[in-house]
Amino acid sequence: MSEAIENARTFLRPSKKLPTVWCGGCGLGILMSAMTRALARLGVEKNDVAVVSGIGCTGRLPTYVDFNTLHTTHGRGLAFATGVKLARPKLTVIAAMGDGDALAIGGNHFIHACRRNIDMTAIVANNHIYGMTGGQYSPTTPHGKRGTTAPYGNVEHDFDVAALAAGAGATFVARSSVYHAQELDRLIEKAVLHKGFSVVEAVSNCYTSYGRLNKHASPVDMLRWMKENSVPVGKAETMEPWELEGKFTRGVIVERELPEFIEAYDDLAERLTTSPSAVERVKSILKSFDETAERLNAKAE
Amino acid sequence: MTDPKADGGTTEMQVFQGNEASALGGLAGGVTFFAGYPITPSSEIAEMMSQALPLAGGRFIQMEDEIASIAAIIGASLAGSKTMTATSGPGFSLMQENLGFAAIAEIPITIVNVQRAGPSTGLPTQPAQMDIQQTRWGTHGDHSIIALAPSTVLECFTMTIDCVNLAERFRTPTVLLMDEVIGHMRETVVLPRPGSYEIVERRAPDPGTEDYCPFDCDEVAPLASFGSEHRFHVTGLTHDKRGFPTMVADEVDRKIRRIVDKIEDAADDLADYEEFMTEDADVLLFAYGSTARVAKSSVRALRGEGVKAGLLRAKTIWPFSTKRLRELAGDLRLIVVPEMNLGQLVLEVERGVCGEVPVRHLGRVDGHLFEPDDITGFVLKEAGR
Numbered sequence: 273m274s275e276a277i278e279n280a281r282t283f284l285r286p287s288k289k290l291p292t293v294w295c296g297g298c299g300l301g302i303l304m305s306a307m308t309r310a311l312a313r314l315g316v317e318k319n320d321v322a323v324v325s326g327i328g329c330t331g332r333l334p335t336y337v338d339f340n341t342l343h344t345t346h347g348r349g350l351a352f353a354t355g356v357k358l359a360r361p362k363l364t365v366i367a368a369m370g371d372g373d374a375l376a377i378g379g380n381h382f383i384h385a386c387r388r389n390i391d392m393t394a395i396v397a398n399n400h401i402y403g404m405t406g407g408q409y410s411p412t413t414p415h416g417k418r419g420t421t422a423p424y425g426n427v428e429h430d431f432d433v434a435a436l437a438a439g440a441g442a443t444f445v446a447r448s449s450v451y452h453a454q455e456l457d458r459l460i461e462k463a464v465l466h467k468g469f470s471v472v473e474a475v476s477n478c479y480t481s482y483g484r485l486n487k488h489a490s491p492v493d494m495l496r497w498m499k500e501n502s503v504p505v506g507k508a509e510t511m512e513p514w515e516l517e518g519k520f521t522r523g524v525i526v527e528r529e530l531p532e533f534i535e536a537y538d539d540l541a542e543r544l545t546t547s548p549s550a551v552e553r554v555k556s557i558l559k560s561f562d563e564t565a566e567r568l569n570a571k572a573e
Numbered sequence: 574m575t576d577p578k579a580d581g582g583t584t585e586m587q588v589f590q591g592n593e594a595s596a597l598g599g600l601a602g603g604v605t606f607f608a609g610y611p612i613t614p615s616s617e618i619a620e621m622m623s624q625a626l627p628l629a630g631g632r633f634i635q636m637e638d639e640i641a642s643i644a645a646i647i648g649a650s651l652a653g654s655k656t657m658t659a660t661s662g663p664g665f666s667l668m669q670e671n672l673g674f675a676a677i678a679e680i681p682i683t684i685v686n687v688q689r690a691g692p693s694t695g696l697p698t699q700p701a702q703m704d705i706q707q708t709r710w711g712t713h714g715d716h717s718i719i720a721l722a723p724s725t726v727l728e729c730f731t732m733t734i735d736c737v738n739l740a741e742r743f744r745t746p747t748v749l750l751m752d753e754v755i756g757h758m759r760e761t762v763v764l765p766r767p768g769s770y771e772i773v774e775r776r777a778p779d780p781g782t783e784d785y786c787p788f789d790c791d792e793v794a795p796l797a798s799f800g801s802e803h804r805f806h807v808t809g810l811t812h813d814k815r816g817f818p819t820m821v822a823d824e825v826d827r828k829i830r831r832i833v834d835k836i837e838d839a840a841d842d843l844a845d846y847e848e849f850m851t852e853d854a855d856v857l858l859f860a861y862g863s864t865a866r867v868a869k870s871s872v873r874a875l876r877g878e879g880v881k882a883g884l885l886r887a888k889t890i891w892p893f894s895t896k897r898l899r900e901l902a903g904d905l906r907l908i909v910v911p912e913m914n915l916g917q918l919v920l921e922v923e924r925g926v927c928g929e930v931p932v933r934h935l936g937r938v939d940g941h942l943f944e945p946d947d948i949t950g951f952v953l954k955e956a957g958r
């Protein structure tokens with residue numbers, strides 16, 4: 273057994289919190305272990321990682337990992353994570369969300385997080401359904417597929433998570449699936465290393481709620497579907513659009529550089545505190561604050 | 574509570590708006606992180622924070638909405654910062670969801686709500702006191718809250734410090750209930766100097782504490798910061814003393830009672846009032862916020878008419894303390910509660926005096942302040958004059 277896998281195990285909370293609430297055969301356990309392997313390879317200290325989530329099956333993930341963990345309200349994980357990161361930039365911040373959590377109720381937070389480019393990682397477990405509430409259709413349920421609130425097939429059209437993230441400005445976007453577990457952990461590792469906001473879409477399987485409604489014989493059948501219906505990004509570039517119909521691409525989809533929010537903010541603050549006019553302006557507001565004024569004077573000199 | 578005339582001396586005379594004074598109070602109270610979303614009539618607070626925080630070693634961010642703003646300050650608070658946001662009616666409504674989160678997860682945050690008339694978009698530029706009960710009961714589920722109401726620009730400063738302090742002391746969300754008039758009014762103020770008022774620092778677990786319990790039983794437990802040596806779990810699910818979800822009836826019961834009791838049991842201790850001519854009063858005006866300023870004029874006018882009127886101005890709105898009211902009630906023949914709503918805090922006053930004294934409510938909901946004559950006339954009529 274490799275050292276990384278050994279270390280990854282130490283990232284799970286002591287047994288009392290396990291087993292998980294997840295159904296047997298659910299992809300979320302595979303995703304969680306991919307995440308812990310990626311962090312183990314990065315050699316992080318447990319105290320230096322914060323894992324934040326919203327609500328739903330994926331929302332329970334932080335309960336099981338031995339970091340600073342924050343299980344928030346539905347859809348709001350990234351907004352909480354933003355505060356955690358801005359208050360303590362040295363933390364490695366990961367937000368784990370399901371598709372309904374990240375893209376329906378949390379859709380606005382998601383696109384704005386992509387746009388701001390704060391150095392954190394969003395992992396979107398996309399199992400195309402609301403699992404915990406029993407199988408209602410989500411923003412990623414494909415057109416025509418069934419949910420308990422789409423009993424005759426989904427009339428709506430689904431989001432392409434990675435394309436949405438890219439369009440909203442995320443500076444790193446990758447996708448893989450829980451079938452491709454090792455590829456997934458490499459991508460999470462890359463995402464965490466990326467300086468800026470990174471998104472990893474992890475296509476996952478919810479047999480209990482999605483599979484049964486959509487004629488998948490078993491969790492294994494769903495994993496097989498991921499294997500047979502996904503194409504590495506490089507190969508996809510050589511294929512015709514019709515050949516890619518109904519398939520998803522895997523790999524790094526976007527990787528670009530843009531000034532990171534906190535660095536840009538702190539640079540600006542540094543420049544301001546050495547700019548006499550800005551200091552004067554704020555000092556005139558803060559003239560009652562000896563301490564602040566003193567600090568500003570010290571910097572301006 | 575912060576005494577504006579404390580020994581440490583004061584600064585020179587300055588002219589501030591209530592919103593500016595509140596932002597300054599946040600900075601004075603140690604706020605280093607502010608997240609907000611633009612909304613009238615509170616936006617000046619965010620503007621001032623955006624100017625000051627980068628220069629004061631903190632960080633400001635404008636979020637995509639008020640839901641995200643309160644979420645961000647909760648996250649930042651957990652990571653060790655003192656935090657604050659500011660909003661008004663519609664934004665306060667959006668914050669209710671995560672206000673409940675902060676209540677159950679016991680995370681210190683301060684929300685400034687510069688009240689405007691509602692419901693819905695209502696009158697964005699006009700004052701009201703319509704969010705009194707929403708502040709107490711707006712989020713779902715049993716919990717409690719601390720809320721203060723300033724009547725002067727100086728109090729916008731001191732009470733913001735108090736809100737930040739109380740949030741830390743009780744590990745709870747606190748709300749500064751301003752209104753549009755106080756927020757936008759300019760007054761000459763002489764601020765207390767830093768060092769002359771108390772700043773409450775968060776109690777963290779002792780270094781080396783093994784088996785840290787962030788939600789320990791009978792009192793307000795110390796709160797570690799994310800990134801410190803103590804890792805822990807935080808959830809909006811009902812949790813045990815270590816923060817992990819529980820459905821064990823005893824644990825659930827204890828948790829919910831504790832987040833209520835830790836505040837409600839301190840009600841008398843937290844109660845803060847200004848009394849004006851109450852010594853011999855037999856008619857009491859009970860008021861708060863900008864309404865109390867008008868009520869004071871009415872007390873003078875009523876005295877001129879031979880009515881022995883007095884004013885009890887509540888500075889602490891929640892938790893509501895009935896102690897002082899009860900003490901005064903024996904000598905009273907009438908209590909009048911003017912509010913810029915159709916009857917909110919009057920319910921607590923009625924509960925407080927338990928029918929011993931007749932309580933009359935005077936409401937105004939047209940987006941305008943009371944005129945002293947409105948209150949004086951109403952009291953004269955109710956007092957049978």
Ligand code: SF4
Pocket residue numbers: 293294295297298299300329399403404477478479480481482
């Ligand atoms: S309901 Fe679906 S997503 Fe949730 S744990 Fe079960 S299989 Fe996984």
